[in-house]
Amino acid sequence: MNAPFSLGKTTQREPFVAFVCDEFSADTLRSVATEHGWPIEKVLKGGLRNAVQTLAVSTSPNVLFVDLSESGDPLNDINGLAEVCEPGTIVIATGQVNDVRLYRDLVASGIHDYLLKPLHPDMVRDSILQAHALLNAPKAVEATVERPHCATAVIGTRGGAGASTVATSLAWLMGEQEKRSTALLDLDVHFGTGALALDLEPGRGLTDAIENPSRIDGLFIERAMVRAGERLSVLSAEAPINAPIETDGSAFYQLQEEMRNAFECTIVDLPRTMLVNHPHLIEEVQTAVIVTEMTLAAARDTIRLLSWFRSNAPHVKVVLFANRVHPAGAQEISRKDFEGSIERKLDFAMAFDGKLAAQSAKLGKPLAEAAKGNRAIAPLADLARHLCRLTEDQDDGAAADPGKGGTSLVGKLAKLRARLPVKAKK
Numbered sequence: 001m002n003a004p005f006s007l008g009k010t011t012q013r014e015p016f017v018a019f020v021c022d023e024f025s026a027d028t029l030r031s032v033a034t035e036h037g038w039p040i041e042k043v044l045k046g047g048l049r050n051a052v053q054t055l056a057v058s059t060s061p062n063v064l065f066v067d068l069s070e071s072g073d074p075l076n077d078i079n080g081l082a083e084v085c086e087p088g089t090i091v092i093a094t095g096q097v098n099d100v101r102l103y104r105d106l107v108a109s110g111i112h113d114y115l116l117k118p119l120h121p122d123m124v125r126d127s128i129l130q131a132h133a134l135l136n137a138p139k140a141v142e143a144t145v146e147r148p149h150c151a152t153a154v155i156g157t158r159g160g161a162g163a164s165t166v167a168t169s170l171a172w173l174m175g176e177q178e179k180r181s182t183a184l185l186d187l188d189v190h191f192g193t194g195a196l197a198l199d200l201e202p203g204r205g206l207t208d209a210i211e212n213p214s215r216i217d218g219l220f221i222e223r224a225m226v227r228a229g230e231r232l233s234v235l236s237a238e239a240p241i242n243a244p245i246e247t248d249g250s251a252f253y254q255l256q257e258e259m260r261n262a263f264e265c266t267i268v269d270l271p272r273t274m275l276v277n278h279p280h281l282i283e284e285v286q287t288a289v290i291v292t293e294m295t296l297a298a299a300r301d302t303i304r305l306l307s308w309f310r311s312n313a314p315h316v317k318v319v320l321f322a323n324r325v326h327p328a329g330a331q332e333i334s335r336k337d338f339e340g341s342i343e344r345k346l347d348f349a350m351a352f353d354g355k356l357a358a359q360s361a362k363l364g365k366p367l368a369e370a371a372k373g374n375r376a377i378a379p380l381a382d383l384a385r386h387l388c389r390l391t392e393d394q395d396d397g398a399a400a401d402p403g404k405g406g407t408s409l410v411g412k413l414a415k416l417r418a419r420l421p422v423k424a425k426k
């Protein structure tokens with residue numbers, strides 16, 4: 001379900017106000033209003049324009065029902081409504097245009113639902129029920145100040161290592177297992193799978209943010225983020241492949257900052273090329289989860305990433321997560337050799353499990369949710385717990401600290417070359 005028009009306090013407001021253009025819709029809404037005990041006088045004649053004029057001079061209701069039938073440019077007019085509508089109102093729109101693109105654009109702009117005319121009482125009832133569930137759900141902005149914000153970046157050493165799988169699962173676990181309001185920021189702007197993995201449309205939020213960084217504020221975050229559950233919201237994109245991203249990275253930085261204010265936890269799916277182009281993105285992150293397979297190339301890049309963090313972000317705790325781990329003998333490099341090459345232990349290791357990965361894709365759910373209760377994904381649940389503990393106790397010495405006793409990059413690479421070809425062939 002997408003973000004409500006805006007989140008905020010919902011006291012001293014009309015529970016429901018409707019602006020509709022035709023008598024049939026008005027009758028349907030009156031009957032539903034009566035069932036809820038709401039005054040039928042609040043079903044008013046007139047469409048979007050009337051709604052904008054009225055709300056400009058009065059308190060916005062909890063649920064606003066608005067007819068777009070007489071609007072020539074619904075998307076643009078909805079923006080006019082956004083300017084007068086107070087935070088906290090959930091907007092349900094109706095109209096005659098049966099176009100899935102319009103529906104998606106409206107939902108992406110923060111409209112809770114779009115109902116096609118003629119209105120049926122059942123569909124109005126369902127939509128209002130959902131709106132109420134959303135109104136009563138814990139809000140992202142209600143994050144408590146007692147727990148420090150937990151900001152984590154997930155980075156894969158090589159393409160396909162499973163960084164996005166870990167990032168989406170981690171975000172889901174932070175919400176479900178650790179009960180923290182969580183934002184998943186997928187910075188793989190062209191090829192990201194954050195929304196896809198959750199069976200959601202990515203919306204235009206991230207693309208808008210990159211195009212107009214000056215628009216990024218708390219309200220933008222509330223409207224642009226796509227809700228994936230009670231405590232999880234996502235910002236992701238599927239930018240056209242022929243459109244290079246033109247940004248100095250300030251949009252990403254600002255997004256992270258606003259997310260810190262609105263959520264208790266941020267998980268950033270950070271493509272490693274972003275680390276090269278926008279190293280400042282890691283500045284405010286407390287923990288980096290490096291996801292790796294156990295291959296020769298991945299060992300080389302694990303070493304390089306560890307070294308990069310030591311030199312450029314010594315404040316970041318680095319957690320090493322081995323993924324797609326095959327049984328001994330079927331692995332390009334054994335765990336022992338891999339750890340020997342990178343000169344530190346892996347913190348977590350999750351086995352390769354094609355069946356579970358397929359199940360997760362089929363269900364459109366993060367691996368951790370699709371395989372809930374299965375021991376195979378225990379390392380993900382352990383990782384989520386570990387990250388929370390790290391942020392709650394910054395002095396926790398239990399975490400592996402790659403910053404200790406490191407040697408030079410050149411030296412490590414020399415060792416890697418000296419060791420791997422021989423041992424890997426065993």
Ligand SMILES: Nc1ncnc2c1ncn2[C@@H]1O[C@H](COP(=O)(O)OP(=O)(O)OP(=O)(O)O)[C@@H](O)[C@H]1O
Nearest residue numbers: 156159160161162163164165324351352353354357
């Ligand atoms: N433990 C696992 N067992 C089996 N398959 C897995 C496992 N983890 C991830 N996969 C699968 O591996 C593929 C790549 O995963 P994912 O997209 O998360 O990798 P990535 O590192 O984000 O890739 P990219 O470099 O494209 O961003 C996906 O099909 C995913 O389902």
Ligand SMILES: [Mg+2]
Nearest residue numbers: 163164188193
């Ligand atoms: Mg990815």
